[in-house]
C-alpha cells in the first residue's frame with residue numbers, strides 16, 4: 001500500500017505515515033456549510049480527539065471520513081487512494097465506525113452482533129470465537145454476550161458496539177500490526193462509568209501502539225486529553241486549533257471555541273484540566 005511519508009527524523013527513518021488525508025474539503029448539510037476548506041492528515045499509530053460545540057459538524061465530519069457520504073468539495077484519501085473509489089468490502093476491512101447512538105433495529109444477541117462484525121473474514125468458527133472472547137474480555141463484556149442488545153444499559157451497549165467496531169478491522173492474529181487501519185468513534189464513552197472510561201481509554205492506547213489510527217469525537221476533554229496524541233478543536237466552520245492537548249487547551253482558545261469563560265488547572269505531569 002502506497003502511503004505518504006509526512007515527517008522524517010534526522011536519520012531519515014519515517015516518524016509518521018499519513019493514512020487519511022483531507023484536502024480543501026467542504027462539508028455541508030442541506031444549504032448550510034458546516035466546514036469550509038479543511039485540509040488535514042491523520043497518521044498511522046496516532047490517537048486524535050475532535051471536540052467543539054454542539055452542532056459545529058463533528059459527527060458530520062466523521063461520517064465523511066468514513067466514506068459513507070462524500071463531502072461537497074475537496075478530496076479525501078485513505079491509504080493513498082481516493083475514498084470514493086474504495087469498494088464497500090475494502091472499506092469494511094480498513095475502517096470501522098462507531099456512531100453516537102449505536103443501536104440495532106432488532107433484538108440481536110450481543111454475541112451474534114459481534115460475530116456479524118467478522119462476516120467478511122475467512123476464518124474458522126473456533127478462530128472467530130477465540131478472537132471475540134479475547135476482545136470481550138478486554139472491554140469487560142464477557143458476561144453480556146448472551147444478552148439481548150435491547151435490554152442492556154447505555155454503558156453496557158456502548159462497550160458492545162465499541163468491541164464490534166474493533167472486531168470489524170482487527171486481523172485474526174491479535175499480534176499482527178494494525179497499520180493501515182482506521183477507527184472512527186463518535187462519543188464512545190458518553191455513557192460509561194469512571195472504571196469503564198479508564199478501561200476503554202487504556203484499550204484504545206494499546207491499539208494505537210499497534211499502529212491503529214484512531215479519531216475520536218468527544219466532549220470530555222478531561223478524560224481524553226491525557227490519552228490522545230492530538231486534539232483538534234472545530235468552530236467557526238474551520239479547524240480552530242490542532243496540536244497536542246497542552247498546546248490546544250488555552251483559556252483563550254476554549255472561550256473562542258465554546259463561547260464561555262473556562263478555567264484551566266495544570267498538574268505536576270503538565271497535563272491540563274478544564275473546569276467551569
Ligand SMILES: Nc1ncnc2c1ncn2[C@@H]1O[C@H](COP(=O)(O)OP(=O)(O)OP(=O)(O)O)[C@@H](O)[C@H]1O
Pocket residue numbers: 029030034052053054055056057058059060061
Ligand atoms: N440530516 C441532516 N439534515 C439537516 N441538518 C442536519 C442533518 N444532520 C445534521 N444536521 C445539522 O448539521 C449540524 C451539525 O451536526 P453534527 O451532528 O455534525 O454536529 P456535532 O458537532 O456532532 O454536534 P453534537 O456535539 O451536538 O453531537 C447541526 O446543526 C445539525 O442540526
